[in-house]
Amino acid sequence: MTVVTDRFVSLARASAKAAGHPDLPLLVLPHPFETLPIERLHELAEATVDECVALVRAQPPRAHD
């Protein structure tokens, strides 16, 4: 799985497809990310950590050539 902000979903999808993983699970976070105050970052982490863990644990998709 990969973490990506909503502005970069098309790049993540294109890259995953080119790498043979068109169904790669994405955890999509709202943009912006890097300019958030640290408190908001912590809130975001708390709000998304369960989904992140679930995606990491999910069966990885089969690679395509």
Place this chain on the structure above:
Amino acid sequence: MTRRIDEIDLPDDPEAIFDAMEARGWTDGLPVIPPTPERVARMLSATGRPPGEVVARLPPARYDATVEKIAVNAVMAGCRPEYFPVVLAAVEATADPHFELFGVNTTTNPTIPFVVINGPVRHAIDVNCSWSVLGPGKRANATIGRALSLVMINLAGRIPDQACKATWKFPGAFTMCAGEYEEESPWAPLHVERGFARDESTVTLLSPNSALNVIDTESVDAGELLANLAAAMMGTGGNGVFPFYGLGELCVMLCPGHARLIAERFSKQQVRETLLERLRVPVERLSARRVRMMEAAGLGQIEDGQVRFARHDWQFLIFVAGGLGGYHSAVFNTFGDSRAVTRRIAPLPPAFAAAAARSS
């Protein structure tokens, strides 16, 4: 992944052909030469490599960039067949992992591939190294850079908004190609410094984010000129003073007049060492948040209360180009950790060279 070459029938009209190719997303927004099978065959005659050979799989799309598909793009760009070995070498250079093409093609930075040509091929195909270099006028410069750009669009998927997330793009993205003015350089040319023989021809690929003009018409001392150059290079918008990139390169294109004056007292290596030492600003020039992030990144950019623009002399790439008589050099911040890559340009096949000699 593969991307098929389809033959399509189009009306024999330049505008209709342009419209049709634009509608398919195959152009950079400018008119192209229709890549007919005959024209592609002529382009292919300038290399001994088989048409189906995969030269590279360029990110992010990683389509098979075969010799033939690169030839199609070279035709579209307006290249003469004798430029084709240069285009092939440029494509190979961008595929080197050190160039970090995935980042170059997808980053929010404005970065683009910049082709610097060295060696005898500059004369053979009339590459501009002098007045108005990087500007319009010479077909070799204009179309070699453009061919690489079209390859990035059609074979690497550098499509704005889809995979290319550049906030804005340096206009060199259309084409950016210069020859080094080796005859007016007081030092060894770039490709010799990088391990090639002087009589070999090479391309060196750089990844500039922008260009900064450095005017100095008044210095009569090499040290003064170098001090002015260093001062101009200390803008804090470059990637070298960004938290995640500590080892990016800074490229300096010295005009012949500046190079001559500096060489009165400095070897090129001494220029690099001087710039390495001088390029530092007090941390107060940057925001406290950025300084904290740089400290956390731990790349050694902050030293004794100063932010260093580089940590190694090899981060400075220096070559000579530009018109005679003017005193303007250029500085290019490059992208992130992308490193310059140099590749040898293959000579034209004997049969091609013989045919060219007959027709001339």
